[in-house]
Amino acid sequence: MLKxxxxxxxxxxxxxxxxxxxxxxxTMLGVVFGVGSVVAMLAVGEGASMEAxxxxxxxxxxxxxxxxxxxxxxxxxxxxxxxISIYGLTYQDHERIQESFSTVKKNVPVKxxxxxxxxxxxxxxxxxxxxxxxxxEVIPRTLLGGRSLNQTDMERKSAVxxxxxxxxxxxxxxxxxxxxxxxxxxxxxxxxxxxxxETGQAGTIQIPDKDIDxxxxxxxAKTYFGDVTMKISSGSRLxxxxxxxxxxxxxxxxxxxxxxxxxxxxxxxxFHKKKDYQINVPLALLKQAEATxxxxxxxxxxxxxxxxxxxGIGIMNIMLASVTERIRxxxxxxxxxxxxxxxxIQFLIEAVVLSTVGGFIGIALGITIPWFITLFAKMPTVxxxxxxxxxxxxxxxxxxxxxxxxxxxxxxxxxxIALRHE
Amino acid sequence: xxxxxxxxxxxxxxxxDQKFVVQLENAKKLYTMxxxxxxxxxxxxxxxxxxxxxxxxxxxxSGKSTMMxxxxxxxxxxxxxxxxxxxxxxxxxxxxxxxxxxxxLGFIFQSFNLIPQLTVQRNIELPLYYLGWDANKSAAHxxxxxxxxxxxxxxxxxxxxxxxxxxxxxxxxxxxxTNPDLILADEPTGNLDSKTSQQIMELLTxxxxxxxxxxxxxxxxxxxxxxxxxxxxxxxxxxxTEGN
Numbered sequence: 001m002l003k004x005x006x007x008x009x010x011x012x013x014x015x016x017x018x019x020x021x022x023x024x025x026x027t028m029l030g031v032v033f034g035v036g037s038v039v040a041m042l043a044v045g046e047g048a049s050m051e052a053x054x055x056x057x058x059x060x061x062x063x064x065x066x067x068x069x070x071x072x073x074x075x076x077x078x079x080x081x082x083x084i085s086i087y088g089l090t091y092q093d094h095e096r097i098q099e100s101f102s103t104v105k106k107n108v109p110v111k112x113x114x115x116x117x118x119x120x121x122x123x124x125x126x127x128x129x130x131x132x133x134x135x136x137e138v139i140p141r142t143l144l145g146g147r148s149l150n151q152t153d154m155e156r157k158s159a160v161x162x163x164x165x166x167x168x169x170x171x172x173x174x175x176x177x178x179x180x181x182x183x184x185x186x187x188x189x190x191x192x193x194x195x196x197x198e199t200g201q202a203g204t205i206q207i208p209d210k211d212i213d214x215x216x217x218x219x220x221a222k223t224y225f226g227d228v229t230m231k232i233s234s235g236s237r238l239x240x241x242x243x244x245x246x247x248x249x250x251x252x253x254x255x256x257x258x259x260x261x262x263x264x265x266x267x268x269x270x271f272h273k274k275k276d277y278q279i280n281v282p283l284a285l286l287k288q289a290e291a292t293x294x295x296x297x298x299x300x301x302x303x304x305x306x307x308x309x310x311x312g313i314g315i316m317n318i319m320l321a322s323v324t325e326r327i328r329x330x331x332x333x334x335x336x337x338x339x340x341x342x343x344x345i346q347f348l349i350e351a352v353v354l355s356t357v358g359g360f361i362g363i364a365l366g367i368t369i370p371w372f373i374t375l376f377a378k379m380p381t382v383x384x385x386x387x388x389x390x391x392x393x394x395x396x397x398x399x400x401x402x403x404x405x406x407x408x409x410x411x412x413x414x415x416x417i418a419l420r421h422e
Numbered sequence: 423x424x425x426x427x428x429x430x431x432x433x434x435x436x437x438x439d440q441k442f443v444v445q446l447e448n449a450k451k452l453y454t455m456x457x458x459x460x461x462x463x464x465x466x467x468x469x470x471x472x473x474x475x476x477x478x479x480x481x482x483x484s485g486k487s488t489m490m491x492x493x494x495x496x497x498x499x500x501x502x503x504x505x506x507x508x509x510x511x512x513x514x515x516x517x518x519x520x521x522x523x524x525x526x527l528g529f530i531f532q533s534f535n536l537i538p539q540l541t542v543q544r545n546i547e548l549p550l551y552y553l554g555w556d557a558n559k560s561a562a563h564x565x566x567x568x569x570x571x572x573x574x575x576x577x578x579x580x581x582x583x584x585x586x587x588x589x590x591x592x593x594x595x596x597x598x599x600t601n602p603d604l605i606l607a608d609e610p611t612g613n614l615d616s617k618t619s620q621q622i623m624e625l626l627t628x629x630x631x632x633x634x635x636x637x638x639x640x641x642x643x644x645x646x647x648x649x650x651x652x653x654x655x656x657x658x659x660x661x662x663t664e665g666n
Contacts, residue, residue, distance in 0.1 A: 008557065333548070333552075335494070337523040340517070415496050
């Protein structure tokens, strides 16, 4: 009996709204701009954080990066008159990490040195990265040719090198690449592979790769180049002895990343008198970046929410006017036998149609804006399904919330008074 | 047609319940204005039999509109009983009264009261829509009703495109749509010229002759003459009833 024929009600609502096209359109505008700005802002916000998160992910979310740093008191101390400063991570640290923690899946030593390289007349200043084969596994990198380092290279301390795409182009241009022999420092190394390296900055952590990197086995680096480097700065010589510049640790599961980082730090404090190392956890950065993103979204959401609220009030205003204007129609419908609930549904549907159509137009607008932003401001924008569905549902909700009061007013109309209304 | 005094209503009620469409027993409707209480209906006893055609007459303020609103289930009694088809509906809630209006009553108003944005067809279909009729079935029924009142060629017109007489015909068609037990006509010719008034009254008479029960409010005696029975109201009471 009280079966509400939703689609007929919907059709008649749309028909009524179409009688006043301009008024309906103007009523929708608030929701159109509200939803449009939500969609656009979410797209811009998502684009910006996506870029930051992508960089952090490149570092590997399961990784812990321990770096050697020259401690501050070492540098300023007047008592330390030695010509050689010894600091940083040691081979022993690397072994201890390997032996002490079951959660550690990969444990990569990194030794960094500046060396000039030559091939025929071409030369290039390389950053020699002495490392282990696992280097190529902790962060996935594409092998462009040849092979990466292997365990045999490590054991034999072979004079082999893996170049980056950039290095290969600079040094080996036009030549037979793999198997080519190049000079690094004073020694001859065989190029066994070329990789595509990852570059860029992720928060405060430098992505470990550089264009000028050349990867050699850490054992080879130690044998050929030693641990002492010499820097000439402002006329005086400064020698440094650093065994390992970085240790990159990969942990088995995400939940073990932070506890392992803490445990490693505790262990290192035991063996290092000074704090000449620093521990970076990309996951922590990732979490921080996500928290920032959340804050950003809340701020944007509130602003957009206010504009949607204004849109909703606009709808309520017009619906209230419409109830007054159509008070006689309400009286007629009630006299014929419409129940209060049916009057509520009629007016509610009109409000929801207004807000929903406004929502769809707003989404169309909101999709167009980021496209222009990307085109002209060269900013990345990302439109996610959530970024569209959320504002759409909110606009439907706005129609219900702000349509309810006018609809209830309509239903409360006394048919006797309404029918007498001129 | 029979005329019933208030006394005979009470005497015969128990035997003839089913014959009455509407019975009012000691029906009172009081309005409070400030500290004064005004009785729009001061304890009325009346019964309207099935198949009768009544005209309710009286000056403004006599209580005839209040009585129409009560009978039309648009208003509720302050005290007393309202029996519709023998059933006491005095205590019914808003939804139940809406349902009685929908299923059992048909309204015809002085100012036609059509919905301006709807076509003639949609206006006639309106009660069927609330009854939940299937769209095709109600469209066919609306076409039949329009033909019955001579408006089969005006189905797609809107009320504003029709003359007063045509609008009242649409209203009559709408009132008949649900095949109601009682038609309530509130000054049905009040906004029409005498020639059109005559046509409308003849149309109503046709439906009455076909068995419809009609209660009509009017202040024009020549319009009231179409009805078989007349009831005169004064100061919230029934002054007298007459008829054949």
